[in-house]
Amino acid sequence: MTDKTCVGAIAGAFGVKGEVRLKSFCTEPRDIASYGPLTTEGGDRSFTVKLTRPVTGGFGARLSGVSTREQAEALRGTTLWAPREALPSLPDDEYYHTDLIGLEVFDTGGQPLGRVRAIYDHGAGDILEVTGRELLLLPFTRAIVPTVDLKAGRIIADPPGSDE
Known part of the structure; x- marks a missing residue:
């Protein structure tokens, strides 16, 4: 932070x-x-x-x-x-964008996906831009991003189509 x-x-x-x-x-x-x-x-x-x-x-x-x-x-x-x-403190399930940028992102199996480079809000909800082996745009929803651990500096994500 x-x-x-x-x-x-x-x-x-x-x-x-x-x-x-x-x-x-x-x-x-x-x-x-x-x-x-x-x-x-x-x-x-x-x-x-x-x-x-x-x-x-x-x-x-x-x-x-x-x-x-x-x-x-x-x-x-x-x-x-x-x-x-x-700034006001936030509830447990809300985050300042600045706290998310730079966090490491892993899939649910523990494989690294990259780091959060930016966060976009086009009106329908936030989108995380994750850069790694490939560029990922992840909807910042509980279903796609079930875990944000600021203390550990990481996010666990379940990208759409990762079950295939």
Whole structure:
């Protein structure tokens, strides 16, 4: 587990007075402003966030230290990270994506399948991208992924068609 989690990204400038268009990756999108100062991925900049209004695909927001459109536009594409301890704890069967990325994946017989490289959510549920001998896209459901063991750093999966 990492000490910080990506909670959003700056999509560009909004208006002329330094507001940004902010895309939240939080389950409750407005929570992005409640996790304290957010940092850039490398930690070299820190911002307090004040949401100003909903906009298409996210929020208009004011970031501390950003007062011009040029400053806001220069931040386009910047990801925002919250300290892990600021995030709410999750029930036993829910996981932060950052905790799953990098875990080793084994089939139900103990054979290695690869590592989780990415997690996608296209609206119908999460998909794990597992890279190994071959690329696997696994639906992140209890039937396909019956075991996630964060302490051991592994996932047990039963890929579709593995019974053949």
